[in-house]
Amino acid sequence: MRQMREACAERPPRSRVIPVFPEFKSLELADRAAIEAVVHSFPPYSDFSFTNLYAWGAQVSSLHGNLAVRFADYISGAPFFSFIGRNHVAETAMQLLDLAKQECQCAVLRLVPACAAPALTEAGFAVTADEGATDYVFAVDHVAGMHEWTGHSARRRIRRFSTQHPDYSVRYSPLHAIDADEFRALFALWARRKGYASPQASHEHHAFERFLRSADPSIETVGLYVGTRLVGFSSFERLPGDTAIVHFSKADHAFHGGVCDVLYWEEARLLHAGGIRHYNWEQDLGLPGLHQSKKKYQPCHFLTKCIVHAV
DSSP states (O other), X not given: OOOOOOOOOSOOSSOOOOOBTTOOEEOOGGGHHHHHHXXXXXXXXXXXXXXXXXXXXXXXXXXXXXXXXXXXXXXXXXXXXXXXXXXXXXXHHHHHHHHHHHHHSSOEEEEEEGGGHHHHHHTTOEEEEOGGGOEEEEEHHHHHTGGGOTTOHHHHHHHHHHHHOXXXXXXXXXXXXXXXXXXXXXXXXXXXXXXXSXXXXXXXHHHHHHHHHHTOTTEEXXXXXXXXXXXXXXXXXXXTTTEEEEEEEEEOTTTOTTHHHHHHHHHHHHHHHTTOOEEEOOOOTTOHHHHHHHHTTOOSEEEOEEEEEOO
């Protein structure tokens, strides 16, 4: 696997201190620098980006200098534990497994970055691939050239969309400058078409609302409009160097089959113009439809994570 090196409505004046294990705290915007001091020395695993941790309400603790995290499952909301770090990896895993057994009645860690796997295996832990948690990483210049992918459905859909909607427009805005209600309306449409009784019935809704309310100036958005109608949006964060990570994206698939193709193509063109070479589209959660939709855009490599059990 080719590895990559690894960014608030008001910029906090100083970072906070992460509490020492076994104390955990919920994140505030002022905690960004403290989190990034740990995670930016690793490849850009989507789960451990500050924006993801903050939006999804994760709680954090410092354990042997590693970042220990109490997550809530992205679909069910059930709690589980994970960590990222290089220090005393075996001891860190054992302490978190003990806590997981107490709190979750299940001694298992999830989303553990694959770089910790050799040390954990050597220490006698059972380590398996966390298949649905693999991050998809794309070459920006490749996706920006999607309109030239010979024989690919995305090329045909971009051309068809452009022909049928020659007046479409793309708006690039920092998160704090968007019309949040437009984004909420499209999220609600997505939730309804997914079969949720209301947007609030989706666990993702709470994370999306927290994300919007942060009005974080480090997050940029791409809105795809036909006339005055928002038919798709995506949001991303530039990381140190030439990397970015995509966060929330939604589209009105029923409006036109090429909405996602055009949205991702335009987003990639923006990133390419800004000097970004790779971007992480996060994981597929083990959902076959999401797996297929990400795979069709031809990722260049993956960031894998592990499930860890004590033997």
